[in-house]
Amino acid sequence: MMSYSFGVLLFGLGIAVTIALHEWGHFATARFFGMKVRRFFVGFGPTVFSFKRGETEYGFKLIPLGGFCDIAGMTNQDEVTEDEKPRAMVNKPWWQRVIVLLGGIIMNLIVATTVLYGLAVTSGLPDPNPDTTAVVGQTGCVAPAQKPTGELEACTGVGPAGGAGLKAGDRIIAADGNNLESFAELREYVMAKPDETVSLTVVRDGQEIMTDIVVASAQRLNEKGELHTVGAIGVTSAPLDLFKTYGPVEAIGATANFSATVVGDTLRGLAAFPAKIPGVVAAIFGAERQLDGPVSVVGASRVGGELVERSMWPMFFMMLASLNFFLAFFNLVPLPPLDGGHIAVVLYEKVRDFFRRLRGLAPAGPADYSKLMPITIGFAAILMGVGAIVIIADVVNPIRIFG
Template identity: 35%
Template sequence: MTTLMTILGIVIFVFGLLFSIAWHELGHLSWAKFFKVRVPQYMVGFGPTIWSRKKGETEYGVKAIPLGGYIRMIGMFPPGADGKVVARSTSPWRSMIEDAREQSYEEILPGDETRLFYTRKPWQRVIIMFFGPFMNLILAVVLFLVVLMGFGVPQAQPTISYVTQCVVASNSSAATSDTCPKGAPESPAAKAGLKSGDTITSFDGVAVTSYDQLQNQIRQHPDDQVTLGVKRGDKSFTVQVTLTKNNLYGIDSNGNPTDQIVHAGFLGIQPIQPTTQLGLGQSLDRMTGIAQQGVHSIVSLPSKIPGLWGAAFEGKKRSLDSPVGVVGVARVGGDVLAMHAPASARIATMLQLLAGLNLSLFLLNMLPLLPLDGGHIAGALWEAVRRQFARLVKRPDPGPFDVAKLMPIAYVVAGIFLCFTVLVMIADVVNPVTLG
């Protein structure tokens, strides 16, 4: 049954990925048609075509490799300086430029002269290119709201779920054992007689309002004697506890664990984590933190390459914040559906995975680099700036900005992305990230 559920989880995730891609391309398609740009093709996936059907002037289809999608708009690039759109140079860089220009004119039909992409106003081109990733952002926000406000999320409370009986490092094998290893010292919580169900109400006289606050206070006071306020049933009392120092996983600014080991204060309790439905304001705050974390993750991608290489080819441990590709996320999707948890928790986790995927698609596509959507947006904005400046200084209109001249850079960027994708895929296969 577990294997069946894992396979089903992978299949569901793949369909979710395909829907996300189709939804992205729908954003481009709808606005391209609105601004009367002719679109010969709308495709989900790359490679050989599995299915297609032509409706009106557009062929709609699905291709074999679900790693992206595209719409083909005619006249993506303006003609060259001589007004031609055919290759005229033996230079490899120049050939890239002219080949790209020629391909964007391959399907022009009589009467299409006024329906070319490059002839649209810069603000119209910005809208066409922006609404692809923006559709992913809309879908991410909707899915996050469904999870946070509908299903709810586990929120740690300063009430004890169970007391850890001894002091063991978080990164040791003994940390996952139900028994204490020989010679391990008794935990401060066990010494103080704390029990499951106790609620910590204060720390050295300061009221405790959240588990995060309590956790930070404990970590900041290694080897200190502190006074804890405790509520047990109808009784309230204080207890003196001498904290100890332990090797623990670090936590980031959002409260998420990292793979960095820190020496910090240790009490020896685990909190209850009831599922709590968040309000709109709390949900927006949580999504802001997730978005900030996503931006940080993309900025730090180059620094993750050595760790990925070590995980893929040197047998090194995969870090907790390691980038994960489509294969890895699909495997996690399978793990989610197969895990021993209520159906609502599994559905919520799957939706959260798809929400994170769509947020990543938005952030990546907004990078101002060709061939990403952000590169075309940057080209249109630069054209608008050039034309406005020429108008202000009363110079002749410089005309469309020739984005085709950036195609050599686009090929380099695409090559880097391809190599990174292959590296992540290999790491996902030989050293996958799994649910903890």
């Protein structure tokens, strides 16, 4: 229980750091271009504590579900003093404004790829081409039948595979001359050969040897729960090594390739996000929670706790990397108040002024954000509503990846 609680707190801390780094991306780029940053806060709601250094106030707020970087003159509705006007964001070149707005997104991408690179050189990343060859884990006796509960009856002896000399670590590459790609293919082949002799091609210590095994006959339950006769040789598979560790240089390409896969999954997840909300609502009232459904900060932290409880640290950090990818691309959605919405406004100004120049007109200045307020308020309300729904679901019916 202690490790679970530690994992929950640690993942929550990881989220807070992620938010802080996202806002720091805006902060650092704004300062670089000479803009005035008034406040830099992690969280929303009442202020827990703050301090002022230079012209910027830094601090934490009570609700750790976001953060903000208050840049003077971010929109034309932001009141600025005479001293702030030269450093106001709206008065800076359009490309500088876009870079500042992208600063948080870029920071999320840097964090995500850095975490994945760290995994690549330590515990490894999922191998895109894993070796699925059937490798013997251990040999044993063959249970004559299977109980209605699914348990196997007791048995004795070394079993057909052990009696024929198969050993742990043997790689079975063919059966009766038929190439085998995986342990599943070996199992299916053997199950269809009760009381028959099967010749297996085995690689041991780099040498190929042929081993003849008389397949035992056993009773097993089928999909309908009925007993039927199958073949068995008394062998289990060694765990597949689905992760691959890379050297410092090789890990760069591996990280890039795996990041591309995660980005693709993230974009598909974002596209499917609205369709999954009804399922989350149903889960609040007792329906089964889908493992691939949306989760809040609360739900993600609980999953992080489960992973730490089982010492699954690579998966813990992989989930943190995935969260950063999600935040990056979610913030690119071209609707205010998200970063993508502000970027869309800046690009609109640039395109509008281009056509004004073609007509011999002067630039029109910053866009009137008051016209966007209905969209901003409406989308913000939707985000808050969806966030509340997901948080409630994560409290009353949380996702449990281990059942």
